[in-house]
Amino acid sequence: MFDHVGNFLEWLIAPASHYLTLPATLWQNQSVEASTIGVAVVSVVMALLVLAVSAWRRRRANEGSTLDMGACRASHDGSTAGQADVPAAPTPLSPLDATKPADATTLHGVKAFRLFVSSTFADFGEEREVLQRLVFPDLDAYCATKGYQFFPLDLRWGVQPRSPARPAYS
Amino acid sequence: MTCAGASNQEAQLDQRTAEICLGEVGAAKGYPPPNFLILIGERYGWVPLPFAIACDEFEALVQWLNDHGQQQIARDLGTVYAHDANHRIPPDHAGPCSADAEQIGAYTLRSRADELPGLKDAERWIECEARLRHALQTAADVLLLHSRIGAEQHEKYFASLTEQEIARGLFGKGHCGERGSFSDAHAAQAIAVMREFAENTSLLPEVVARFVEQDAGRSRRLDRLKDQIKTVLPSASIITTKRVAGWSTGICIRQLRRIFALWDLTGEKEVIRLDTRHDGVPALVVSPDP
Numbered sequence: 001m002f003d004h005v006g007n008f009l010e011w012l013i014a015p016a017s018h019y020l021t022l023p024a025t026l027w028q029n030q031s032v033e034a035s036t037i038g039v040a041v042v043s044v045v046m047a048l049l050v051l052a053v054s055a056w057r058r059r060r061a062n063e064g065s066t067l068d069m070g071a072c073r074a075s076h077d078g079s080t081a082g083q084a085d086v087p088a089a090p091t092p093l094s095p096l097d098a099t100k101p102a103d104a105t106t107l108h109g110v111k112a113f114r115l116f117v118s119s120t121f122a123d124f125g126e127e128r129e130v131l132q133r134l135v136f137p138d139l140d141a142y143c144a145t146k147g148y149q150f151f152p153l154d155l156r157w158g159v160q161p162r163s164p165a166r167p168a169y170s
Numbered sequence: 171m172t173c174a175g176a177s178n179q180e181a182q183l184d185q186r187t188a189e190i191c192l193g194e195v196g197a198a199k200g201y202p203p204p205n206f207l208i209l210i211g212e213r214y215g216w217v218p219l220p221f222a223i224a225c226d227e228f229e230a231l232v233q234w235l236n237d238h239g240q241q242q243i244a245r246d247l248g249t250v251y252a253h254d255a256n257h258r259i260p261p262d263h264a265g266p267c268s269a270d271a272e273q274i275g276a277y278t279l280r281s282r283a284d285e286l287p288g289l290k291d292a293e294r295w296i297e298c299e300a301r302l303r304h305a306l307q308t309a310a311d312v313l314l315l316h317s318r319i320g321a322e323q324h325e326k327y328f329a330s331l332t333e334q335e336i337a338r339g340l341f342g343k344g345h346c347g348e349r350g351s352f353s354d355a356h357a358a359q360a361i362a363v364m365r366e367f368a369e370n371t372s373l374l375p376e377v378v379a380r381f382v383e384q385d386a387g388r389s390r391r392l393d394r395l396k397d398q399i400k401t402v403l404p405s406a407s408i409i410t411t412k413r414v415a416g417w418s419t420g421i422c423i424r425q426l427r428r429i430f431a432l433w434d435l436t437g438e439k440e441v442i443r444l445d446t447r448h449d450g451v452p453a454l455v456v457s458p459d460p
Contacts, residue, residue, distance in 0.1 A: 112201060113201055113202055113204075113205070114197070114198045114200075114201040114205055115198065115204060115205055115206070115207055116194055116195050116198040116205060116206050116207065116335075116339065117207045117209065118195070118206065118207065118208050118209070118332060118335040118336060118339060119208070119209035119210065119332065120209075120210070120211065120213040120214070120215040120216075120330075120332050121215070121216065122213065122380060123211050123212070123213045123380055123381045124209045124211065127209055127363070127365075128209070153194055153198060155190070155191050155194065
């Protein structure tokens with residue numbers, strides 16, 4: 001048993017060339033236990049990696065949502081000066097994701113909220129970005145805890161910034 | 171059809187943007203409240219060309235333009251719009267819209283994607299659209315004056331997409347142009363954020379250009395629209411924010427956060443929670459943290 005573990009540890013720290021040959025060697029030695037332990041340890045390592053990555057992503061998301069008012073303050077004079085430090089626009093929440101059956105008209109039993117955002121284009125960019133980046137993700141998470149889906153629908157997000165659908169005079 | 175990403179661009183080239191947006195307002199109304207969020211400031215918004223114009227009305231407009239030295243515009247209208255026998259609309263938009271009402275053909279905007287390649291370019295289309303809009307509005311004013319078209323028909327040349335969305339969202343105005351009536355049911359599903367500039371603020375020119383309506387006619391329409399919103403929405407559903415030029419959108423952002431409040435920025439403990447209204451409809455409501 002200890003030999004097997006020893007083998008396995010050796011396998012873990014072995015140079016790359018050994019990686020190719022060791023499993024075969026173990027199999028030939030009928031080291032079933034070692035193989036089993038190997039699979040288990042690799043699984044644990046993978047699980048830890050997944051947990052670490054998700055924790056890291058959560059931390060990043062939290063950093064995003066704590067954008068303070070000072071940062072907001074920077075962007076106001078009508079120029080884009082203050083927007084430089086804001087990350088690139090997030091992937092728009094696509095109305096495609098909001099595809100619901102067309103017959104979902106009964107309020108009772110429909111486990112989803114759908115919010116249509118109606119605004120002029122040129123002068124509400126900052127507010128709409130805040131909604132998309134900060135407000136809607138939290139609402140989405142909240143609704144999810146209650147078993148509801150949340151579909152915000154801001155069609156302007158699908159419109160290119162200089163698109164004719166919302167020209168300068170809009 | 172969707173409005174997202176590339177599909178959205180297709181929708182614009184197909185001249186379907188307004189139709190899709192209005193359709194989505196209607197679709198959202200089938201969901202629990204809140205399902206309609208209005209953000210309105212000092213701009214009236216984009217006024218799209220009507221997608222469809224009844225045959226007799228279109229011909230009268232073109233005739234008037236031809237008779238008043240605007241042959242080029244009349245020709246352009248004939249290029250951008252095409253007779254579409256399959257697109258049927260009621261003859262009088264102001265009248266009742268019933269299933270068995272006689273429907274007549276219309277002229278509809280042609281797709282810029284394949285039928286108007288010369289106008290595929292965004293800049294060229296914006297310029298063309300502005301000229302056509304102005305000509306149609308001028309002609310429509312005259313036809314209204316002579317009672318050749320009704321107020322409802324006249325309205326479609328002047329209403330911004332934002333106003334059309336709000337009309338659909340708050341008044342349930344339908345496709346047929348019937349005069350929608352306000353109902354508590356519609357209002358209870360809407361939230362409005364109204365952003366105004368603080369009084370006595372001297373605005374920077376670039377702020378004025380971006381945020382404040384310059385045209386008197388559009389300004390009047392905007393004021394009327396805001397008055398309507400204030401009249402029909404319960405005060406709890408309206409958030410008024412003051413924007414101080416040269417300072418911040420932070421006020422508005424804070425207010426936005428507050429209404430959906432998962433943040434506690436003001437010191438007041440407010441949370442959003444899922445509740446059931448008296449009529450049994452589940453709703454997202456903002457309330458003090460217990």
